[in-house]
Every structure is written in structure tokens, then in C-alpha cells.
Amino acid sequence: MVDAKKVRENIARMTNKVSSVTSGRVQPHKHCRICFTPIKLSAEPRVCKNQECIDKNERDERNQKQMRIWMFIFFGIFAFGFVGPILFRLL
Ligand SMILES: [Zn+2]
Numbered sequence: 001m002v003d004a005k006k007v008r009e010n011i012a013r014m015t016n017k018v019s020s021v022t023s024g025r026v027q028p029h030k031h032c033r034i035c036f037t038p039i040k041l042s043a044e045p046r047v048c049k050n051q052e053c054i055d056k057n058e059r060d061e062r063n064q065k066q067m068r069i070w071m072f073i074f075f076g077i078f079a080f081g082f083v084g085p086i087l088f089r090l091l
Contacts (some may be wrong), residue, residue, distance in 0.1 A: 033057065 029038050032048035034056050039048050045061075047053040 032039050033046045034053040037048045047057045
């Protein structure tokens with residue numbers, strides 16, 4: 001026989017745990033995005049004081065920016081290839 005009261009208690013405990021994790025009350029700190037060392041909440045950019053992490057983060061950010069530009073260019077070409085013929089047909 002399943003004890004309904006116990007089941008309800010278990011569910012309540014589980015949802016409690018989940019909500020405390022999602023609300024971030026458990027960990028009032030950030031982690032270095034390179035080596036995941038706990039760092040101050042106010043740390044910006046989100047890396048520790050390790051020079052290696054600072055350099056790597058900078059490189060990553062530059063790569064990301066470049067990637068975004070390329071994505072934009074490709075999207076522009078794609079959009080033009082798609083919309084262009086329709087526009088030309090309308091003109
Ligand atoms: Zn680090």
C-alpha cells in the first residue's frame with residue numbers, strides 16, 4: 001500500500017529543493033566562466049583574477065563577436081537570395 005501522506009511529503013520536499021535552486025538562494029556567487037572558480041558577484045567580466053582566464057575570456061569574446069558578424073553576413077546573403085528575386089519580380 002502506498003502511503004498518500006508520505007508521497008505528498010516527498011513531492012513537497014522535492015519541489016522545495018528545485019525552487020531553492022532555481023531562485024539562486026543557495027549560491028549567492030558566480031563562477032569563473034573559464035575555470036569555474038567561485039568569484040564575487042560583482043566580478044565583471046565573469047572571470048577570476050587568473051591572467052590565463054582573463055586572456056582566454058578576451059579571446060573567446062573576440063571570437064564570439066567575429067562569429068556573430070559572420071552569422072550576420074551569411075544571414076544577410078541568405079535573406080537577399082531569398083527576398084531579392086521576389087523584389088525583382090515585383091519591380
Ligand atoms: Zn578562472
